[in-house]
Amino acid sequence: MWTLARRVGHVLAEAGRASMRAGRRTASGTRRMGLATASGAQRVGHATRRLTHAHGADRTGLGRLIELTAANSAGDSLVTLALAGTIFFGLPVNEARGQVALYLVITMIPFAVVAPFVGPVLDKFRSGRRYVMAGTLFARGLLCFAMAAAVGPGDVLTLFAGALGVLVLSKAYNVSRAAIMPSVLPADITLVSANARVALFSLVAAGVAVPTAAGLTAWLGAAWVLRIAMVVFLVLGVFAVRLPRHVDSPDLEEEEGGERARWRTLLNVGPAVTEAMRANAAIRLFSGFLLFYLLFLVQDEHLKDLPATTTIALLAGAAGLGGLAGAAVANWARNHSPQVIVLLTLAVTTVTAGVTAFLFGLWAAVAVALVAAFAQELGKLALDAIVQREIGEEVRSSTFGVVEALLQLAWVFGGLIGLLVSDWSTGPGGLTGLTVVLALALGWLVVRRRVRVRAREAKVSASTPPAARQAPATKDPTATTKPLTNPHSG
Numbered sequence: 001m002w003t004l005a006r007r008v009g010h011v012l013a014e015a016g017r018a019s020m021r022a023g024r025r026t027a028s029g030t031r032r033m034g035l036a037t038a039s040g041a042q043r044v045g046h047a048t049r050r051l052t053h054a055h056g057a058d059r060t061g062l063g064r065l066i067e068l069t070a071a072n073s074a075g076d077s078l079v080t081l082a083l084a085g086t087i088f089f090g091l092p093v094n095e096a097r098g099q100v101a102l103y104l105v106i107t108m109i110p111f112a113v114v115a116p117f118v119g120p121v122l123d124k125f126r127s128g129r130r131y132v133m134a135g136t137l138f139a140r141g142l143l144c145f146a147m148a149a150a151v152g153p154g155d156v157l158t159l160f161a162g163a164l165g166v167l168v169l170s171k172a173y174n175v176s177r178a179a180i181m182p183s184v185l186p187a188d189i190t191l192v193s194a195n196a197r198v199a200l201f202s203l204v205a206a207g208v209a210v211p212t213a214a215g216l217t218a219w220l221g222a223a224w225v226l227r228i229a230m231v232v233f234l235v236l237g238v239f240a241v242r243l244p245r246h247v248d249s250p251d252l253e254e255e256e257g258g259e260r261a262r263w264r265t266l267l268n269v270g271p272a273v274t275e276a277m278r279a280n281a282a283i284r285l286f287s288g289f290l291l292f293y294l295l296f297l298v299q300d301e302h303l304k305d306l307p308a309t310t311t312i313a314l315l316a317g318a319a320g321l322g323g324l325a326g327a328a329v330a331n332w333a334r335n336h337s338p339q340v341i342v343l344l345t346l347a348v349t350t351v352t353a354g355v356t357a358f359l360f361g362l363w364a365a366v367a368v369a370l371v372a373a374f375a376q377e378l379g380k381l382a383l384d385a386i387v388q389r390e391i392g393e394e395v396r397s398s399t400f401g402v403v404e405a406l407l408q409l410a411w412v413f414g415g416l417i418g419l420l421v422s423d424w425s426t427g428p429g430g431l432t433g434l435t436v437v438l439a440l441a442l443g444w445l446v447v448r449r450r451v452r453v454r455a456r457e458a459k460v461s462a463s464t465p466p467a468a469r470q471a472p473a474t475k476d477p478t479a480t481t482k483p484l485t486n487p488h489s490g
């Protein structure tokens with residue numbers, strides 16, 4: 001008996017020692033995994049920093065602005081996902097068309113505030129733009145704190161007011177960020193490319209934040225996600241204050257224009273900006289139409305190749321991929337005229353809409369969703385570059401406010417058309433009608449551009465002395481001539 005007990009004790013002791021060795025190996029493995037994860041995150045951070053600070057962006061402050069805007073986009077994604085499941089903002093696809101139309105109208109409220117009020121205020125505080133941007137971030141943090149407290153009791157009024165406030169402040173940040181872009185532009189980067197970098201990193205940050213926010217909302221609840229967003233915005237506000245000092249521009253003297261010149265400049269933004277705004281408005285109208293048109297076609301089972309949820313996820317993925325592609329192409333097309341880019345995006349959208357109407361089906365709808373998002377992103381980046389180049393500092397923020405309001409109005413109008421048309425059209429008919437609208441808009445813009453270019457050439461020719469227009473008599477007949485080009489023609 002004693003021998004048996006001793007053997008059992010020996011076996012238990014060996015088992016205990018084996019368990020301790022396994023525990024030490026597990027702890028060591030966990031520690032190595034943690035170190036590997038930290039090392040991987042550090043390498044990703046260093047690689048991201050090299051990309052955001054490339055081509056002189058570290059010297060001018062563009063790199064820090066890119067990182068700030070990407071983190072701002074991630075914070076907005078946290079708020080959106082947190083509010084998506086609340087009692088007021090939960091909006092299933094199968095809601096009645098009247099409720100969706102109300103939602104579309106509500107989305108116009110922040111832009112109705114940004115255009116007439118926020119833009120002029122930002123122009124008045126050009127000498128303190130860092131603090132204006134920081135203020136929009138701090139204020140959003142406080143609103144997130146208030147909304148987090150309102151989620152539990154279901155205070156719809158506080159949630160509604162807070163969400164609208166966050167939207168207004170987010171647009172104010174974007175307007176201010178777009179206005180200061182020329183101040184941080186390195187010599188080796190064009191405005192289109194710089195805007196593309198900001199958009200590309202913002203889209204990637206939002207793409208990472210969306211599933212993260214969805215998981216946190218399911219695990220911790222909407223209130224805690226809003227509190228996390230509060231911390232994010234407050235920290236970003238500190239980083240906004242630490243942007244380079246040259247982001248702030250000095251106030252212009254009164255004799256350089258004054259209020260009368262400011263508003264005259266705002267109402268007459270020039271042909272290049274006007275053309276780009278109209279082309280982007282047409283693209284945005286089509287994007288709004290396409291979103292709600294396809295959603296209700298899926299709901300009404302006119303696209304039955306796959307389950308409804310799978311179809312919606314596929315369309316959303318195509319739209320996200322198209323936005324990323326648009327930002328990447330804008331960064332690649334750094335040496336091309338932004339005016340030409342805008343018209344090309346409208347032409348590509350028109351052709352794709354027509355082909356989709358002819359070959360209507362699930363995969364054609366996925367293709368047109370991808371192209372529409374691509375054109376919307378690329379066209380908007382080119383429009384931003386045109387405004388930054390053509391519009392003076394004293395009225396640039398106001399112009400961006402008007403641009404944002406116009407594009408949102410076009411998107412809402414297109415969405416309302418999509419709601420109405422989806423009630424009687426099964427697919428090709430609605431897309432055919434929008435294709436005709438896009439083709440007319442494209443043709444009108446091309447004709448006006450051609451007339452404007454010819455008028456400018458005639459004016460230049462009339463102002464040139466006759467002797468200067470004559471070729472020299474001693475010209476070498478073997479020499480080749482190159483036509484004169486204006487890099488800013490448009």
